[in-house]
Amino acid sequence: MEVLFRTEGHVAYITLNRPDAMNALDPESWKELHESFRKVKADPEIRVAVLTGAGDRAFCTGSDLKKTMPPKTSFASNYFEEENLLAPMEMWKPIVCAINGYAIGGGLEMALACDIRIASDNATFGLSEVKVGSLPGLGGTQRLIRAIPKAVAMRMMLTGDRINAEEAHRLGLISDVVPAEKLMDTAKAIAEKIAANAPLSVKAAKQAVVIGSDLPLKQASALEYLLWGILRDSEDRIEGRKAFAEKRPPAYKGR
Numbered sequence: 599m600e601v602l603f604r605t606e607g608h609v610a611y612i613t614l615n616r617p618d619a620m621n622a623l624d625p626e627s628w629k630e631l632h633e634s635f636r637k638v639k640a641d642p643e644i645r646v647a648v649l650t651g652a653g654d655r656a657f658c659t660g661s662d663l664k665k666t667m668p669p670k671t672s673f674a675s676n677y678f679e680e681e682n683l684l685a686p687m688e689m690w691k692p693i694v695c696a697i698n699g700y701a702i703g704g705g706l707e708m709a710l711a712c713d714i715r716i717a718s719d720n721a722t723f724g725l726s727e728v729k730v731g732s733l734p735g736l737g738g739t740q741r742l743i744r745a746i747p748k749a750v751a752m753r754m755m756l757t758g759d760r761i762n763a764e765e766a767h768r769l770g771l772i773s774d775v776v777p778a779e780k781l782m783d784t785a786k787a788i789a790e791k792i793a794a795n796a797p798l799s800v801k802a803a804k805q806a807v808v809i810g811s812d813l814p815l816k817q818a819s820a821l822e823y824l825l826w827g828i829l830r831d832s833e834d835r836i837e838g839r840k841a842f843a844e845k846r847p848p849a850y851k852g853r
Contacts, residue, residue, distance in 0.1 A: 600627035617653030635686035660704030690801035710741035724760035797852035
């Protein structure tokens with residue numbers, strides 16, 4: 599298997615498993631990755647996913663350039679039939695990205711599509727597509743300028759220059775930098791903390807941020823209030839208050 603999938607409690611772990619190829623993705627591994635995220639989205643028992651790469655050299659260096667030459671069919675015929683390669687990651691369940699080494703090209707774009715990014719202290723980040731006659735076409739040009747200052751993002755995209763984990767943390771591209779040997783323990787702790795919260799509340803918070811970020815403040819605040827109202831009479835919200843009063847852990851069921 600080029601993409602490993604397992605669950606532990608309410609957390610799914612997805613591991614890119616091509617360490618000899620710096621976890622670059624060929625057509626088969628892209629297919630397996632899509633299947634993994636569809637499992638996450640469809641399984642009500644899964645509340646959060648952790649995405650990482652096998653080995654200690656690279657999280658992912660994007661598509662495998664040796665195996666992803668342009669298709670024989672025209673782009674126009676594909677555009678209206680195929681979904682974006684990262685489309686299966688679009689869900690209201692949170693995704694934590696544990697970046698172990700290089701996150702280059704499509705690897706960084708994949709990380710940018712996640713909600714929380716943590717990295718080992720040997721991680722390196724870059725969008726180097728201009729160096730091979732291409733463009734970050736999986737949301738990289740749009741997500742990077744929303745994640746870090748525009749001038750820095752433009753320099754990275756136009757030069758192909760890379761930044762290290764310390765700089766990525768300073769810029770706010772990642773939330774945490776940890777020693778490599780502590781990366782997965784840290785990711786697991788974050789994921790389990792999220793999974794212990796009310797599932798509908800977590801989804802609503804993500805939706806409020808993702809959709810609200812593209813709205814004017816007044817409309818975004820109206821969306822926030824609407825989502826609060828949707829949660830108001832949920833079983834989980836009532837359970838949260840009962841558990842607090844009874845001084846016990848809540849037993850959330852996502853309804």
